[in-house]
Amino acid sequence: MIRNVAIMGATGAVGQELLTILEQRNFPLQNLKLLASERSVGREYKFKGETLKVELTCPEAFKGVDLVLSSAGASVSKEFAPIAVDAGAVVVDNTSFFRMDPNVPLVVPEVNPEDIKLHKGIIANPNCTTIMMVVALKPLNDISKIKRIHVATYQSASGAGATGMAELKQQYQEIVEGKPVTVKKFAHQLAYNLIPHIDVFTDNDYTKEEMKMYNETRKIMHSDVSCSATCVRVSALRCHSEALWIETEKPISVEEARAAIKAGEGLQLFDDPANNGYPMPLDLMGKDDVYVGRIRKDLANENGLNFWLVGDQIRKGAALNAVQIAERL
């Protein structure tokens, strides 16, 4: 029975969305605690008509807490998730720190809900681009096993948090006002630009973000599927988009794929080329589902399908998925 819930990293973009979603979904809790670093202690936020004050993330803060929703960064999770577990809480962790730990289930409720019960105190929430992708892959993989994935992402500023969105807005304001452009959060100016580089580079010259799509997808889907990703930061505010090609063991027709996506959990089919209908990030901010469109036969692979998806990176890509895991606990 979950009574006492704590949000760790409560002042960030995902933390704030967690607050919103817990209220919107009327998550069954008695007490909610907002935790953050020293700098944010004392800030106040509304929750169901009450005012909550941010408290310091420290070992004592987890006493009596049943559930921790954590989105404070990998180093904070590394330090405090085990402390919270020792104090008796279950931790649903939004950071990358525990995701590939063999003792920690990595869960997208639409895909592998059965893994939740294997937890030993910590359940990891996958990376945003992976979550959206596997939600769309699930019903197609149920028709015929997916063997290969090629995916190019179009990731919004929100992937770098609230400060990422603020910096992008500030950059356009500065450009319009003829001022020098401020570049702090991103490695380069993002306004009017694309940055084909998210997270750090690894030994094989893929970025960590790209390798997350490879490794996390295999773990979530319990599959040996191989995935080659190119992850690109674009000048959108808070929805991520992905252009995907999949190869399945047997061919799947466009009609089958459309029907499967339409019936799929957490998915919306929006594939109406005759009426210029397809998902776009600007339209889908704040939506819970992953929207799929532009479904076509892969012209370069008889067993291939090609499609486009868009999802709200902060909701399904992070906060909503975490709450959905907690709801199933």
Add this chain to the structure above:
Amino acid sequence: MIRNVAIMGATGAVGQELLTILEQRNFPLQNLKLLASERSVGREYKFKGETLKVELTCPEAFKGVDLVLSSAGASVSKEFAPIAVDAGAVVVDNTSFFRMDPNVPLVVPEVNPEDIKLHKGIIANPNCTTIMMVVALKPLNDISKIKRIHVATYQSASGAGATGMAELKQQYQEIVEGKPVTVKKFAHQLAYNLIPHIDVFTDNDYTKEEMKMYNETRKIMHSDVSCSATCVRVSALRCHSEALWIETEKPISVEEARAAIKAGEGLQLFDDPANNGYPMPLDLMGKDDVYVGRIRKDLANENGLNFWLVGDQIRKGAALNAVQIAERL
């Protein structure tokens, strides 16, 4: 011997770039004529210190003209290219109208210069995304034949001409000023958005833009290569970017690919992950070459390579390629 040159569509984004490039490259001509529709007649532009007045595109305008560089739209080319040819000119046409005509060579000078001499008066300039892609594919295809291409594009506002760029700038200005956003040139708001739809849809639910990448690539490369593309308009001003996966008959190593791109004509290798070095649209406006980076082994295909390219859509993607064809005539 080319003496008298006419630019058809002289007031558009590509027309203006043609003017710049003819001057920058000191193209050997005696007289330059600027042609446009009635609305632009009388406008004045500088060329090599002289002032040129825009004249009306009409049959009489081509008298004595040796070379027409045309970028006025498919319907204008359809009507006036044959008239110009009858008047004795060679037409290098930037529009889509003649590209797939079996009697018209489709040329990227770095790839199939030998096709120029097959012309019967008209030489077609390929679509921007195809030009950039085949320039990068050429040296790799010389190592081992490319069998399949998967490509996701990130195409800037300039692909919709000068009015496309102006609309994107206007949209950000309106957003910053808190005004309603003007949407005219694009089907949807492009600022803070992505539009996975360029040109019209065809019967197989690919767009014409995507099918250009399939069909034009085969024609230029004299190859049965198959190409599946997803073309997306992004909020950049004038460089197009592409995320590519290619499958070759025999595997090509990353080192071989880097060496081939580095030595390739019209190409610049910019692939320095250790120092966050990769091509970005904001850095490459006004550049002639296609820049390639992020070269990796395809994790989902033993015979595959994965890379990223960026090129100035108005220069190599249109005007420069046309002038390079003319220079070889």
